[in-house]
Every structure is written in structure tokens, then in C-alpha cells.
Amino acid sequence: MAEGRTERIKKNIAAYPDFPKPGIVFRDIFSILMDPSLSADLMALLEERIATICPDADIIVGLDSRGFLFGMPLALKLKKPFAPIRKKGKLPGVLKRVTYSLEYGSDVFEAQSDSIKPGQKVVIVDDLLATGGTMEAACKLVSDMGGEVQLCLVCIELSGLKGRDKVPNPCHSIVQY
Numbered sequence: 001m002a003e004g005r006t007e008r009i010k011k012n013i014a015a016y017p018d019f020p021k022p023g024i025v026f027r028d029i030f031s032i033l034m035d036p037s038l039s040a041d042l043m044a045l046l047e048e049r050i051a052t053i054c055p056d057a058d059i060i061v062g063l064d065s066r067g068f069l070f071g072m073p074l075a076l077k078l079k080k081p082f083a084p085i086r087k088k089g090k091l092p093g094v095l096k097r098v099t100y101s102l103e104y105g106s107d108v109f110e111a112q113s114d115s116i117k118p119g120q121k122v123v124i125v126d127d128l129l130a131t132g133g134t135m136e137a138a139c140k141l142v143s144d145m146g147g148e149v150q151l152c153l154v155c156i157e158l159s160g161l162k163g164r165d166k167v168p169n170p171c172h173s174i175v176q177y
Contacts, residue, residue, distance in 0.1 A: 050078065060074050070155065151172065
């Protein structure tokens with residue numbers, strides 16, 4: 001049953017050649033969100049992965065910004081707290097931050113310093129794993145806050161970019177290209 005849902009999702013993820021620049025094929029998760037039955041299948045698969053791999057998770061963390069679309073509903077369904085990790089300047093209060101490298105330059109992730117407690121078992125959720133830099137930075141930030149990353153969970157993985165190699169924690173994806 002899960003295999004059929006996975007194939008249905010993969011078949012319906014829109015691809016946009018040469019976006020945002022020539023040579024890139026952009027895989028668009030929003031095409032799944034336009035179909036309630038596909039959205040339900042995707043959420044069920046994400047939930048099943050967490051229940052199987054990390055049933056004792058304490059908190060779900062979603063990455064700015066599409067990770068919020070999946071992380072928050074998962075947290076509600078699993079009756080777990082939800083914490084966002086955002087780009088610099090988007091959160092109020094006392095913050096923890098990590099700077100990470102991009103293809104051309106760097107960026108900063110921030111989380112409210114009291115959102116993850118030391119020793120909490122954390123599941124990090126995002127829509128896409130490409131080169132791995134964003135997920136690697138999120139893992140570092142959670143670890144710096146004392147959390148224990150149990151699972152990095154993404155909807156789409158661009159496996160040819162080998163982003164999984166940068167992620168220091170267990171990583172699972174629903175579909176791979």
C-alpha cells in the first residue's frame with residue numbers, strides 16, 4: 001500500500017526545467033498540495049516514517065519555510081510540540097543561531113533558545129534534500145541547543161546531489177529523483 005502511495009506522489013510532483021536557472025530541474029511539492037488525496041497520502045507516509053523510525057520523538061522541528069507545511073500538521077497528529085527553525089531576522093526573543101555555507105555565500109538559521117530542551121529527541125522535517133547544507137545546519141543548531149536529532153525527514157530527495165552525505169543524522173525521504 002505504501003509503495004502505491006509513494007509512486008502516485010512521485011508521478012504527480014511537478015518538474016520545471018531550467019528553474020531557477022538553466023540546467024536545474026525544480027521539483028515542486030506544491031503540485032501535491034493542490035490535490036487533497038495526494039496531500040493526505042504524503043502526510044500519512046511522513047507520519048508512518050516517524051512512527052516506525054522514531055516513535056519516541058519529543059518534538060517536531062520544521063525548516064523555513066516549506067518544512068512548516070509538513071512539520072506542524074505532523075506535530076498535531078502525533079500530539080508533539082512543534083518548533084520552527086527560521087532564516088535570520090524572522091523570530092523574536094532570545095535566539096540560538098548557526099551560520100552555514102551556500103553555493104555563493106552564507107546564510108543563518110535561528111531558533112528560539114527555549115524551543116528545544118536538552119535531551120529532547122528531535123525529528124527535523126523539510127520538503128527537499130538537495131545539496132544537504134540546509135539540513136546539515138539544522139542538525140548542528142538542534143545539537144548546539146542540546147537536542148538529539150533522531151531523524152531528518154524530507155518529502156523529496158535529489159539523490160544525485162549527494163546531500164545525504166552531509167547530514168550527520170539518520171535521513172529518510174519519501175521520493176527520490
